Amino acid sequence: MTAALIVAIGLPAVVGALLLVARPRIEPAAAAIGVGTGAVTVVAAIVAAVGHAELSVPFLRADGAGDVVLRVDDLAAPMLPTVAAIALAALVFATGDRTRPAARFHGLMLLFVTAVVVTVTSTDLAVLLFAWEIMGVTSYALIGFRWRDSYRVESGLVAFVVTRSGDLGLYLAAGIAVAAGVGWDFAALPDAGGPWLTVIAAGVLAAGLGKAAQLPFSFWISRAMSGPSAVSALLHSAAMVAMGGYLLLRMEPVLAATDWAPSVTAWVGAVTAIVLGVVALGQTDVKQLLAASTSAQLGFVVLAAGAGSATGGTLQLIAHAATKALLFFAAGAWLSAVGTKKLDELRGVGRRWPVVGFAATAGALTLAGIPPLSLWAAKDTVLAAALEQSPVLYVAGLVGAVLAAAYSGRLIAVLWQHDPPEPVTDPEEAPTGRIDVRAVVPMVVLAVAAVFLGVLALPGVRSTLGLSGDVSPTGAELAVSGVLAVLVAVVAILRPPAPWPVAHRWFAMEQIARRGIAVPTMVLAAKVATVDDLLARGVDGSATALRRLTEITARADDIGVAGSVRGIADGAGRLGALARRSQTGRLHQYYLAAVALLALAVALILIPS
Template structure:
């Protein structure tokens, strides 16, 4: 193996090994330093592998390979995953105070699965990482396991995404049936109709992980996990990886004819509807969760219209913005003791460093020029305009909603607090230096990462990843104007909250009605059939077999055994009679012979006379 290949394997294996040890160990004091050091080493290795672009492959089942590859797309995403993990763990070192060994171990495992997902070049590698992400997300969302609501939220997330994940297995079977093999790059060469089946399977799995419609509801419950978990899950790990996978398989979507348009409309539809959901929320993390789904809708839209470079840039910039805002929510939850927006009014006035950083993130989320998400979002909308004016119009609506719910955050953070501030403040009353340092780093990213979608870096990304190399100045101006108007309107006028979107459009209730209840009903019917029919039939059959065995045993003891014994006695007596002539005297043997001959002559004579 080359040095670059060793670095690639170490980058994904080191967090997994250290995380596995920490998760089962009880090293509470040293867990945070070990995890932060491990994440730091992984970040250095990620930057090195992004520059070296190594690939490696190992034999797997059925002739398939467990293949990892750092191509141009992965080279952009892998350092983002590693760096976000490192900064989130630094924050967690000052925020998580109980069960630290288990927490940091699971976080390292979570980040390792995201790194494998980003570098996976074959379906076996992708499936392995996909499953590990789902399992660790369940453990992290329900981390405070003594709270049944948190555990239930983790279970909802796991079951929902796990159901969608079945699409990956369908896609793997279709790839083999279509003769394309198991490499992701070769899926578009599968024969019809298997290519369409593979595209549909991966699309469903990716939409489930990215919490796009109709799977969005699971992300609401996931907010019950610790804030560092929410920050990593939304920005650089599981949810982001759903959008990343669609960017990865964009050639497959385009080859089907239907895959691109369907993906694009699901993405922009999610961006609009979840924008309304975010606008209606009254909880800081719930608003951020809905906004994550909406912003990832732009990434999904990018995969649908072929703007891979714009989608990748948006994914990276969004990771910095969303990690910043979720960690801000965690810092204020510890300091104030609440996530309710009404109770957080004026909180930025009390912790100004955190408030300024969070404001930078909120303004970037709104799409205010020249901050990051303004340029990255518009690089996607520029391509959408060429593809369909209706897609573009829907994207502008989604952008306006982004400005509105971001304006809601800005107003809440800087509004004058009520007179009962001290009564409402039930937290620690402080934000530690370890909590503030990562916020500053993420704020820099939220402000500057838009350069990825602007010349000259836009052309570099287009040449390396694919997608358009130009951006529309007119579209940038229109979008920037809409963002400013939407933000100011929300801050000054305070637009009414859409209460009808507060419960995420009842998606969870709909899922229970359409999927959960019918499945449970079928399960109960099968259980009744098993208990009342199958079990009773088997019980009756076993009873009949038992009675038959008893009858056979009785017949054996009473009939066959006695008959065999009687025959044996008679044979024994005959044997004794047969032995009686055996005296050993020659004259007796002679006499017996003569007797037999005489008897034979008599019998022969009688037969002759009668014949």
Template sequence: MSAVLGALVLLPALTGAGLLVTGRRADRVAGALAVAVTAAGVVVAALVAGTRPRLSVPFLGIVEGGDLRLVVDGLSAVLVVLVAGIALLVTVFAVVDLSADAARGRFFGYLLLFVAAMLATVTAATLPTLLLAWEVMGATSYALIGYHWEEPGKLAAGTRAFMTTRAGDLGLYVAAGAALAATGSLVLTDLESADGGWADVAAAGVLVAALGKSAQLPFSAWLSAAMQGPSPVSALLHSATMVAAGGYLLIRMQPLLAATGWAATAAAWTGALTALVLGAVAVAQTDLKQLLAASTAAQIGFVVLAAGVGATAGGTAQLVAHAAVKAGLFVAAGAWLTALGTKNLADLRGAARRYPGMGAAATVAALALAGVPPLSLWATKDEVLAGVDGTALRVVGLAAAAVSAVYAGRILAVVLARPTGDEAFDEEEPGTRRVPALTTVVAGVLAVLAAGLGVLALPAVAEKLKAVLDVEGEPSPGLGELLLSGTLALVALGLTVAVVRARPAVMEQLSRGPLASWAGLGRLLSPRPAMAVGRALAVVDDKLIDRAVMGVALGARRLAGMASRADDSVLDGAVSGVAAATRRTAAGSARIDTGVVDGLVRATARAFRRAGSAARRPQTGLLHQYYAQAVVGLGFLLVLLLVVR
């Protein structure tokens, strides 16, 4: 079954890469191919969720956990089915929504790579696998958000989203280093065994990376820029993939957060405050996609809160239910944008009446977003809040839940209103004024999921989910808590609808306040602070570092000149003098050798030669001469004897 798990990731990855390589030549078949691949992905996801396989590919063999390892456990089983299912529905929507002349090969290529990266993220069992998937997800999100790069502002929006999440992603590398130092392993589950300061460093890295990816405070404003992307990208990115990835990671690493203590508290409060603050930001928006984007950060805040308080089942249920709700609402927003050419709330008055099928689906999704019983997000928020111990944190969570009903009510008050005057649409008006039936079907399926997942409030279903996630014993909300949150949602929703319709000036005033500009959070992502820091560093570099380096260089140059002069005048002179003396001595030795020694040797040789020649003359071979020589010799001896005596 490991091959099936590999196919879950490789099938969309290889198909996406093939579409990108083929380019515009694949435009005609790209949409159908993407639908076929994502449909196959749903089947494969269901198969691996049931069989729970494992897969390991060697990568960094020098360290434990250095392999590329995919594992399907209870949490992964839920997430792979969710990601594959939402990807299929959004892909079908994209096929219908994209214009006929769009670069479909490029779009669906990046989309499939994006889906593959998310599937690898939720099944990653080692840090190298997680980092690889995390990086591919970030890169492809940049390409998808900036898909219409030729239009002003689109590429800049993708860059802002990429750079913000990329800055947070560095935390994962810090966590990997801390894990290696503390445990000698890169296996994700080994991180919880880290102790001392390394555990704190690893928890901090994971927390920063997750908060950046899920657009939590203070990183939330990149979601606003991401709304420049095509509607299918928004639907996928905000539901079951990138924005959900940070929340998933914190749920996965909940034991590490709990082991440090402070990290769990930080996650809980960051999630609760994001749910409250970004909920207020959503209320102030006049652009439907901006409202939905801010609400995404707010709703994922409940997932982060769940990770902080240890409500794994509640956080997972919130993640699943929110994916269905938000995908449905973004499909509706995208369909209305294509059909009516606007995403401004004021211009969408009566849109649900104009398109009854889409309007019904959007209404169900918006009611679920509001937390109205018995729909899904009503139950899942209470599952999260059931794990909260502190009163202050619980109050903030309940307030954030009530604010959810306010921004959902603002949507409903507008799109369900009766159009009047110029807002009354003509069924036969020419242009792109129809919502395709297939888009309505997609929204309808998502609406059914948004409503049906409310069964998570049933004790039997909730306990079954806890068993799948292996977190039996986690607290569940009581009947009183469910009634309280449901009542708050209904009251807040009713009041909002009444205020929007009876006193529109109140909302107009709110929309002119600081909340409309995302509470100034965009300034944190502005290049100006970075440029100011850069200029300050440039001054330090020019006036301090460069001067110090030049001073050292000049000193070294002077020292080198002195050494050169000493070498030329002293060392070279001494070496040259020794060489000249040696040469003269060698020349004198050569003359003595040639004139004296060689002459003496040659003279001795000549003397011996002459002696030898003289000695050969008497050797004639004649006997009478030998007798004569003997007589002469004896005579010489006789004379010598007489003289000596």
């Protein structure tokens, strides 16, 4: 089983890196290599999940205290195959969706999948942060994949910076965990206690909300729509956005150990489900509608984490992964075939390509929470836990579920509308007029999965997967949510609600963030930079003054000390030269000098004082 986990992590990492390094030589075979790697990864993930594999790699210390441990526990077991399967579907879809260059795309996707798999199986903050960083940087590269379009690159940067602002909380939590003396192991974090635990919980919550596109971070997910459709499908269904919710489910014991985090987490999820549900209703672009609905649906996962329902949150993640990947594939297929994402220009597209239309309809009905489809059962498990915590919280979650039925019904109405579509006046892509069968196959498979994953809510299946133990919805609760979903969806199909302009603009979230956070931050940075410039000029001035002082000192040394030494040396040389003149080597001259000196001495003696 350990070998299977090694393959699930190592194979996509190695192949992804090779595809990035070897391009463009490997370009013709890149798609086949990527799909083949994805297929092997799915098999390995299933084997690792069934066997609850564990991998321990020695690191830093010989006694095992510093080992890197990856483990497939009850929470990771259902998520690991889900991630791998959706990734394979995305890679297959990309082969039929003209995503080029294939080597760079498949290489980045495989590295992205590796980071998600490590995130799912990590057991401590150090490994989680490593995977978190790779996931963030590969998502930036994938969203801005078509880098010649400056808007797409900017969108990738917006998504990266916004999620990074939340990621700072995870770094804060890691630092505080060390300061508190509990280490980085997930199981030990609730033991921090006191203010340490409060900061750890706050940091983890910020990181999870940022990645899951929850309020106030939600607007970045709108920008993420600039990436290829296969990227949107994986990113929003089973990868980065889902990992934000998964982190909060994983850290539920940390949140529960505080007296404030569970209620805050639950209410942020419920409010996001409502607000982003309204945003989804206001969209005129199919991918923007799906993006807003992703934030809204992840709101139920966050609500589950706050309400202590790991089972409900996991069921919601799995069912939503299949459903949302399917819908993004359909949107991408229509974009390639028709050249547009605008709902008015997609009217009746389901009748034009009925297989894709029926698959997308199955996904939309699942998203609406129609009984007995998968998200109906998953969502009601979350709502049952919310009711245990607070009736008001339950009602808020139910409102979010009703909105899901409304925006899903509106999408279905567009697909099968008999009115002719508006002419495509500004195609985003050159329309092909056809949908490749390689893009259709993943949609059909995911449609079946979206419909039948509701069996995960059955008690016997839940206990087999290790998901039992949480509160289950009563028959009355199931009936209420099911009837409401059907009624609202039918009304939305028959009388689609008109877009609300403010909601269409995502309530100006990005503009508010720019003016309220980004611009003041840049102004503050400019002022701090001014101080830094003054300090730099001071340092430069000090260096200049010191250099001049050394020049003066050097000049004084040359003129004074060195000159004196040279003068003494010159004088000694002259004296030596004079002394050498008397040394002729002739004896008669020496005798004459001796007589002269003797005469001088006698004269000095005889001269009276």
